Amino acid sequence: MSSETLSRLAAFVRRVVHWALPHAGVRTLVVALALVVGTLAGLAAVLLKSLIGYIAHLVMSTISVTQGNVLYLVFPVVGIALAGLYVRYVVRDNISHGVTRVLYALAQKKSRLPFHNVYASLVASSVTIGFGGSVGAEGPIVFTGAAIGSNLGKAFRLSPQVLMMLVGCGAAAGIAGIFKAPIAGLLFTVEVLMLDLTAGSAIPLIVASVAGATVAYVFTGYNVEFSFDQSEPFWAGRIPYVLLLGVFCGFVSLYFNKVTEWLENVVFGRLKNRFARFLLGAAMLSVLIYLFPPLYGEGYNSIVDLLSGEASDIFNGSLFYAHKGESAYVLLFILMLGLMKPLATSATNGSGGVGGTFAPSLYVGCMVGFFFALLMNTMGWYMGDVPLSTKNFTLMGMAGVMAGVMHAPLMAIFLTAEMTGGYDLFLPLLIVSATAYATSRIFTPYGIYTRRLAQRGELLTHQKDRSVLTLLKMDSVIETDFAIVHPEMSLKDMVGVIAKSRRNLFPVTDANGVLVGVVQLDDIRDIMFRTDLYRRLTVDRFTASPLAKVVLGTPMEQVMCTFDDTGAWNLPVVDECGHYVGFVSKSKIFNSYRQVLKHYTYD
Numbered sequence: 143m144s145s146e147t148l149s150r151l152a153a154f155v156r157r158v159v160h161w162a163l164p165h166a167g168v169r170t171l172v173v174a175l176a177l178v179v180g181t182l183a184g185l186a187a188v189l190l191k192s193l194i195g196y197i198a199h200l201v202m203s204t205i206s207v208t209q210g211n212v213l214y215l216v217f218p219v220v221g222i223a224l225a226g227l228y229v230r231y232v233v234r235d236n237i238s239h240g241v242t243r244v245l246y247a248l249a250q251k252k253s254r255l256p257f258h259n260v261y262a263s264l265v266a267s268s269v270t271i272g273f274g275g276s277v278g279a280e281g282p283i284v285f286t287g288a289a290i291g292s293n294l295g296k297a298f299r300l301s302p303q304v305l306m307m308l309v310g311c312g313a314a315a316g317i318a319g320i321f322k323a324p325i326a327g328l329l330f331t332v333e334v335l336m337l338d339l340t341a342g343s344a345i346p347l348i349v350a351s352v353a354g355a356t357v358a359y360v361f362t363g364y365n366v367e368f369s370f371d372q373s374e375p376f377w378a379g380r381i382p383y384v385l386l387l388g389v390f391c392g393f394v395s396l397y398f399n400k401v402t403e404w405l406e407n408v409v410f411g412r413l414k415n416r417f418a419r420f421l422l423g424a425a426m427l428s429v430l431i432y433l434f435p436p437l438y439g440e441g442y443n444s445i446v447d448l449l450s451g452e453a454s455d456i457f458n459g460s461l462f463y464a465h466k467g468e469s470a471y472v473l474l475f476i477l478m479l480g481l482m483k484p485l486a487t488s489a490t491n492g493s494g495g496v497g498g499t500f501a502p503s504l505y506v507g508c509m510v511g512f513f514f515a516l517l518m519n520t521m522g523w524y525m526g527d528v529p530l531s532t533k534n535f536t537l538m539g540m541a542g543v544m545a546g547v548m549h550a551p552l553m554a555i556f557l558t559a560e561m562t563g564g565y566d567l568f569l570p571l572l573i574v575s576a577t578a579y580a581t582s583r584i585f586t587p588y589g590i591y592t593r594r595l596a597q598r599g600e601l602l603t604h605q606k607d608r609s610v611l612t613l614l615k616m617d618s619v620i621e622t623d624f625a626i627v628h629p630e631m632s633l634k635d636m637v638g639v640i641a642k643s644r645r646n647l648f649p650v651t652d653a654n655g656v657l658v659g660v661v662q663l664d665d666i667r668d669i670m671f672r673t674d675l676y677r678r679l680t681v682d683r684f685t686a687s688p689l690a691k692v693v694l695g696t697p698m699e700q701v702m703c704t705f706d707d708t709g710a711w712n713l714p715v716v717d718e719c720g721h722y723v724g725f726v727s728k729s730k731i732f733n734s735y736r737q738v739l740k741h742y743t744y745d
Contacts (some may be wrong), residue, residue, distance in 0.1 A: 159441035172304055176346035179294055180315035182351025183287035187319030188361045190264050197272025198439055200289055205459050208486040214432040221273020226420060226494030228530055233262040238491055238497060240285030241591045244313060245335060253305040253565050266496035267358050274431055274438045276486035280320055281498020287316030310337045313349050315354030321367055322358050324559035326553050327351035333550035334591055367561035370449050376532040376570055387514050387535060388542050388574040391579025394510050395546025399590050401484040410492030423493020430486045435459040437486045438478055440501040443645050446514045451533045473513065480509035499590055503547040504540050511539020516635055538574045545575040546582035549589030619731050620715055622724040623650055629658055634676035647712055649722050650685045652695040657714055657722040659685035688714050694723055701726060
């Protein structure tokens, strides 16, 4: 299709929209667009899963089950190399950490995502994961769905608040489609993307989530993502173990987040050479997969095995295949899988691969839950005659670690229940998720996705005041129409400046433009008409130090704290060297606050 044809089609669509708005209204249009976005995001999820499955099938057909495989040292390197070359020379944009980039677009870029994000993550992540990259497809599909919603909204030239809603619809549909979990998709936008669930926003999000899940069901069957058959009913005597598992999952989630943060910032972040990062990450990933083959790809086969209560198959293709029947080896092997997964995930992303942390957190939770129950049973640390159900605790562990890693307990509960059909364990899922989240929250206020933006003061949250201040930029509220005076100026010259100014506040700077202080009109009102003092007094005699200075680039939330602490109405703004830039005032910030709040709120 030629560019001219595309432009004509876009123009036609815009005419249709402009005609429909007066007749149908904005709300009806948004619901209709949510349906379109949800359907497209669902199709993208099906396509991504199919590509990953096809590539993985071709690769794994060469793998031996009963022994170690040297090819594990090769395949991940090939996948990361292909993904890295594609991103660098075709996409030419950083598309890693997809969920974080969606959060950044919501908070800082008016929900605008480039068009190449519609397809870039699909290609790069399918190659990365298909060849063994130890990451998940959920982050990329969220990025893709959000980009679909953003670009559809931009094509219709819709307002930023509607654009934000369509981005949320695309992300929700992506999660719903990849996991067949519409409720989890809805809760993802509330807990992770932190969009407000109001009467106006609920319907579009529900429509998009249901559309994404329906598309997935149509193309891949009406079965759950992971088959789970509850063989043991849950009873109240197991609650102490569930609480203990929740605390354990909370600490494991802290380990997960700290390891990925350390590798990302300290190890790979300090390597400026792209090729050096590739070599280090690819080497780490290959060795880890060679030693622990279940780390290959998303690891969903291992999750299916443990949810069925069988751990022997996780030894397939490993050097330890001969020991798969020994309980000590099973415990140690599963524990190592849980501990090594964050390393493998960070190595994949750090070396140039593209993928998310949804699947790794589920994977680690699966290992943690199974390990916990098996350890209790092996040591005899259980009440009564019936050992703990490894299947049940595997399911609970998945919810617990995800809740702690992402700080999204509700999403973790419903996602685990929806993708396994384990609704009969809803009570223990609630307990373990809440406990894991509370444990993690004690040590860190942010989840894995929000941490990066929070550290830079760019995070959009449910707290309206903080969100609006995040969206406000200091450049937009600095006032520069203040008349500047200098310390050596006489009172006569100062009166002349006052006569031409509309302000009652005057910054005092030296010859280099560095702020020395301020002069308040009220402070010199008694002497400004005494002509006998015009030659005798200079500005430095009545210059006062400002109550505080604001450095250019300071987050607006911190600026407002400074206003509260000082009780000032105006504060001078200086650069890092102390040069005067202008003033910020409460009145200007309040006016801008009202405009931004109106601009970004969708009711």
